[in-house]
Structures are given as C-alpha cells and as structure tokens.
Amino acid sequence: MSKKYALLIGLSLLVLGGLASTNYLLDYQHHFNAQTFIQEPTHYLLNGANVANLKHYDERLMMRALITNNETPSEVLAFGSERLLAINQGRFPSQTFFNYSVPHATLPDYLAFIHLLDKHEQLPKKLILGIEPNLLNANIQQTDWHSLSTEYQAMIQQLGTPALCEVPHKKPFSNYLYLFSPYYFLANIQHHQESKYYATDQTFIKDPVKCTDGSLVLGEEQREVNRARLEKKLQAFINDRLPALKQSTQPNLAYRKCFKKLLTYLREKEVEVTFFFPPYHHKVYHQIASNSTFKAIHDTEQYYKSVAIANGIEVIGSYNPTSLKLKHLDFYDSQYIFRTAVNKIFRNTEDPIYSFKTK
Numbered sequence: 001m002s003k004k005y006a007l008l009i010g011l012s013l014l015v016l017g018g019l020a021s022t023n024y025l026l027d028y029q030h031h032f033n034a035q036t037f038i039q040e041p042t043h044y045l046l047n048g049a050n051v052a053n054l055k056h057y058d059e060r061l062m063m064r065a066l067i068t069n070n071e072t073p074s075e076v077l078a079f080g081s082e083r084l085l086a087i088n089q090g091r092f093p094s095q096t097f098f099n100y101s102v103p104h105a106t107l108p109d110y111l112a113f114i115h116l117l118d119k120h121e122q123l124p125k126k127l128i129l130g131i132e133p134n135l136l137n138a139n140i141q142q143t144d145w146h147s148l149s150t151e152y153q154a155m156i157q158q159l160g161t162p163a164l165c166e167v168p169h170k171k172p173f174s175n176y177l178y179l180f181s182p183y184y185f186l187a188n189i190q191h192h193q194e195s196k197y198y199a200t201d202q203t204f205i206k207d208p209v210k211c212t213d214g215s216l217v218l219g220e221e222q223r224e225v226n227r228a229r230l231e232k233k234l235q236a237f238i239n240d241r242l243p244a245l246k247q248s249t250q251p252n253l254a255y256r257k258c259f260k261k262l263l264t265y266l267r268e269k270e271v272e273v274t275f276f277f278p279p280y281h282h283k284v285y286h287q288i289a290s291n292s293t294f295k296a297i298h299d300t301e302q303y304y305k306s307v308a309i310a311n312g313i314e315v316i317g318s319y320n321p322t323s324l325k326l327k328h329l330d331f332y333d334s335q336y337i338f339r340t341a342v343n344k345i346f347r348n349t350e351d352p353i354y355s356f357k358t359k
Contacts (some may be wrong), residue, residue, distance in 0.1 A: 080130015099214035112148035237334035
C-alpha cells in the first residue's frame with residue numbers, strides 16, 4: 001500500500017473517530033444515555049424540587065422512573081397529551097396530585113401508564129384522562145410510545161384484547177448510526193452552548209419549569225403572548241394541522257373495544273375516572289364548528305361523551321372554548337392553555353357550563 005493511501009485511510013479514521021467521539025460525548029438528544037440522563041431530574045422532582053430548562057429527553061422514560069421510584073402515591077392523577085400539562089396541584093388543595101402527561105400521548109401510552117401504576121400499586125382514587133379527537137384512531141403515525149412497549153404489551157395481555165399495533169423490534173446497534181452522522185454532529189455543536197437543567201424552588205421564571213406535581217409552567221417568553229406571533233401560529237394550524245387532524249379522528253373498532261375494556265378494568269379497581277376535553281383556541285374551534293370539512297372532529301367529542309354516559313364517567317372541559325367562558329388570552333397557542341384557563345375550566349364541576357355530568 002502506498003504512503004498516499006495509507007495517509008488517506010489514516011485521515012479518514014481520524015475524522016470518523018472525531019465525529020463519533022463528539023456525537024457520543026455531546027449527544028444532546030440522549031441516544032446513548034437516555035436512562036442515566038433522567039436520573040438526576042427524577043430525583044429532584046421526587047424530593048420536592050422543581051426542574052427548570054429540562055429538554056431533549058424521553059418524557060416516557062421519566063414517567064416510568066417517577067412511578068417506579070415514588071414512595072408516596074397520589075390520590076389524584078392526570079394523564080394525557082401535553083395539552084393537559086397545565087393541570088396542577090392547585091386544583092386539588094385537599095388531595096395529593098401528580099400530572100404524568102406526555103407529548104403526543106396515544107392509546108398505547110394510556111395502556112402502558114395504567115400497567116405501570118397497577119404494577120407499583122399506585123392506582124389513584126381519581127384519574128383524569130385527557131381525551132383528544134384522535135385518541136382512538138389507528139392511523140396516527142406516532143412512535144413515541146415505543147419507549148414503553150414492554151408495559152403496553154403487558155397491559156394488552158392483562159386485558160385479553162388483541163394487539164392494537166405492532167411493537168417494533170429494535171435493530172441491534174441502531175443508535176450507533178448517530179455516531180457517524182454529520183447531521184447529528186452539526187446539531188450537537190449547535191446545541192452544545194445550551195444551558196443545562198437545574199433544580200429550583202421557583203415557578204415563574206425565565207426558563208420553563210417542570211414542577212414537583214408534574215405540571216409544566218412556561219418560560220417567560222411563552223407566557224408573554226405576542227398577538228402577531230399567535231395569529232401566525234393559528235393560521236398555520238388551521239391550514240396544516242387541522243386537515244391532518246380531521247383525517248385521524250374516526251375511532252377505530254379495535255381501539256374502541258380496547259378503550260372500553262380499559263375503563264372497565266379501572267372501574268373494577270375502584271378508580272374514579274374523569275374525561276378531560278382540552279379546548280382549542282376560538283379561531284380553531286370556529287373552523288371545526290362552521291366548516292363541514294371538519295365535522296368529524298366535532299362528532300368525535302359527542303362520541304366520547306356517549307362513552308362517558310354509558311360508563312358513568314364525569315366529563316370536564318370541551319373542545320369549544322366559548323362554552324367554557326375562556327378568552328383569547330387564555331391561550332398561548334392554537335391548542336394550548338395557560339394555568340389560569342385550567343382554573344376557569346375546573347371552577348365548578350356541578351355547573352353545566354363547565355362540566356358535562358353523567359347520570
């Protein structure tokens with residue numbers, strides 16, 4: 001082999017080694033240390049400290065760690081998508097509360113969550129379940145739940161229901177493709193200067209805060225609503241996200257049967273279930289209510305309410321913000337509410353304006 005080729009091979013190995021070591025050490029998305037990364041913030045939360053500026057982590061792995069290591073089960077729990085993360089302990093002053101909601105929660109997440117609670121003897125007296133229009137649709141292309149695939153499979157077997165979706169078989173060493181990715185290298189360099197998470201006893205500060213009750217308080221920039229920016233987000237949601245949502249709202253028969261079995265299971269475990277319908281911004285809901293194209297989203301809410309009636313389940317909230325007396329400034333996005341809006345929704349569950357009570 002000539003010196004030229006030897007030098008070329010040496011330089012190539014040097015570049016690949018530098019690429020791999022940088023991606024492994026910085027690893028801002030935690031492909032190589034997902035489990036160890038969440039240990040410290042989990043410890044903070046379980047020992048009474050809020051965690052600020054926590055990002056780029058697997059929320060489901062943290063949920064599992066919180067349940068596994070929790071020694072004081074809560075009387076009231078909330079679970080659903082990130083649209084429920086504003087629900088907080090303040091709504092339950094005489095009871096212990098925790099919010100386990102995770103981004104983009106799907107029915108497999110709900111099954112895994114219930115299994116974890118039951119396994120660790122932490123089923124609550126009251127469970128608030130977030131009800132999204134696409135909760136029981138089989139066409140959602142969400143894979144975040146794969147982090148809890150073992151728990152999902154266990155609950156499916158416990159309920160005696162057919163599998164809802166295929167559990168992926170992770171290819172050995174698939175994460176190590178990131179070691180040699182130039183795109184991941186550039187992303188790592190870009191995020192390297194980001195400040196780390198930290199424990200705090202404060203809530204309303206510059207950075208977003210994960211509170212000891214599991215709820216989320218937005219950072220200062222998001223708390224200050226910029227009307228122009230909000231209008232831009234609303235229009236983008238109406239043009240892009242709403243049509244996609246419409247395509248994934250029809251409840252799937254297998255999902256419906258599984259969900260009903262899950263509700264029966266919780267009733268047998270003496271868990272009082274409440275359905276929580278997180279509202280959409282007024283402009284978004286106007287499209288849902290007035291445009292026949294999006295009628296399926298409105299019909300889905302009625303379907304879930306019929307399920308509530310059949311199972312004696314209380315319903316709080318609505319996709320319709322007007323029925324909840326919410327204002328435009330109760331929203332910081334097309335579908336996300338401030339904590340003040342939660343107070344309005346929960347103000348009086350006996351009032352039909354705020355709650356759909358079942359017989």
